[in-house]
Amino acid sequence: MMVSQQDKITVSQTGIIITNFLLGTGILTLPRTSVEAVKTPDVWLSVAFGGLVAILAGFIMVKLSMKYPEKTLYQYSRDLIGKWPGGLFSLLLICYFLTTSGFQVRSVTEVMRFYLLEDTPLWSMAMVFLWGGIYLLTGGINPTARLYEIIFPITVLIFLIVIFLIANIFDMDHLRPVLGKGIVPVLQGVKTTSFAFTGIEVMMIIVPFMRNPEQALKATLVGISFPIVFYMITVIMVIGALSIDGVTSLTWPTIDLMRSFEIPGLIFERFESLLLVIWIMQIFSNFTISYYAAAVGLSQFLQKRVEPILFALLPVIYLIAMTPKNINQLFQFGDLIGNSAIYLVGVIPLVLLMISKVRRRKYEKN
Template identity: 55%
Template sequence: MLRPIDRLTTPQTVIICTNFILGTGILTLPRTALEKVKTPDIWLTIIIAGLISMAVGLIIIKLNEQFPEKSFYEYSGEIMGKWMGKIFNFLFISYFLLICGFHLRSLVMVTSYFLLEGTPSWAIMMPFMWLSVYLAVGGINPIARVFEIIFPITVILLLLVLLMSLKLFEVDYIRPFLGSGILPVLHGIRTTSLSFTGFEIFLFIGVFMKNRKKAKKAVLFGIGIPVVLYIITVILVIGALSIDGVLGRTWPTITLIRSYEITGLIFERFDSLFLVVWIMQMFASFNISHYVASLGLAKTTHKDRKLFVYVTLPLIYVIAMIPKNVDDVFHLGDFVGNIALLLIGVLPFILLVILKMKGKKYEEQPSS
């Protein structure tokens, strides 16, 4: 049984999902999407990828509804069998540990490159890792309350700094509409979909919702908010930097924010302020992944979750230190995204089909 303190409100669930999806993606999406699409119509690709993610999210909710008092870690064995369920549990645990390593290394990379140049990686990692331990030991509710603080700050500041760049915006850079047809837009769906990985968190936190009848609403809003933020970001970044300008930058969103000044304000340049706030966003993605990984180990082995919060730290540190440079970090992100497409894009649907088949068999038995 869940403690009352472990329950989440619908807005908290939406915020956890949104924070997890945003992560590092908003800093790199304009470049990664353009590398595939090659046209300014990537906002259409984002819409299509968002709708696909919503459809898969609703399948996840439908699957959860069959086991209202259990998370995926607990009901996987009931659908697939004890040992197969444990195998998939460990696959998801490994997936979340990889996400931890990716976000932690991305956080270090952005911090050391733009803010604390020359600072050793371990010195940046350690405070964030121990802060994550503090929150994860406390449980899902303290995490949700911290996310409620981070979310409005990051969204308001993101919109503020992007809208202040409108003086650099050139409409011609986002024209013509579908100038190369629809095929380039469709070609970029897979790459863009990687930026929406994170809604799979509903497989594991849906059980914590106070009002599970609003789970569908939560998943739609949890994915819909990043869709809107992504569209605004890519349109303004491409409109200010042009396609060639975006493709030539590793972090195009940060480049845009660094390219203008507003005189007469307390802050004339907003890049450092934006980065400090967005580091909190990356930490949020790291933290919830840390919690879900430790939760999975606890549910699968029937041990104390708090123990695994500590046990997973060395693993996360090793994963975060494996990439040697920026390209390696992005390759790790692509690898994690490809795993997500297999685990989240296919598995929930298959499990739901298996459940339906079992249900049909069960109903047919009395009449035979």
């Protein structure tokens, strides 16, 4: 894949792309979904183990991609498993990224309507999000990465302010006893927490865009480490403030926790606005990079320029976003995406890596 030098990204930009891709709806929903799976205060351990699984998966993906540093997964999968099987896999991966981007658009519109713009139609909020995304992506991946570099420090700053506020009502007793029911519930929750780290698969697409692809593993480890810390702190603080029972009774527990704060006289009297600011920025990051990954895949599949593909996919993403009829169907949609990620970006890269090693050994023998 030929990428212009101007559109190349640095190691730090790559790490920030991964971080922003992983920090999505999990900030708002992970405390509830993980508690429902684990049913003990040891959820933070499940998040840590889920992060380790993500690091292992990222290691496999990067090792595979570094064998073909000038090609994306869409291209080298055909070299490894043949034109037709590779093409089918590429189409499935494109559909996966499209549904992910559509899910993110619908998620942000649902939350904005519930907390900010109650009478605003979903379609109007979705269109603003979609047109903002395509305006950014037509400039290429380098401007996109530079925007993420602006978003990330703002996210860290506001996140620290939010955690500082929660600390006032944090109760350590809500996190005890540690491993009171053993390790089994913790392990049962690893599958759920692993879903929060889906997004590492983007490394198999953006390695050819890196100026130093040999440092892709470093970028991946750094990119995954930040979300692990973010998610662990979020889960610990939300459970410590609301308790296990309080978390499971709320759809968006992190936002509902922030709504309980009100300090008259300050610029921001309702502090959930701060959390929504960083969350909307992170969802925008998640949406744009999955949108771009799908467009790159389709452009390489059809051997066309990526810019027209971006415009062609815009109505498709809109239709996907508007498919769920209510919030319950939206969560079911998210579970479907998470389950498909296990096979598409969890199992298949491992199989491709094994095939690559077998082929290399045969080549060396010959």
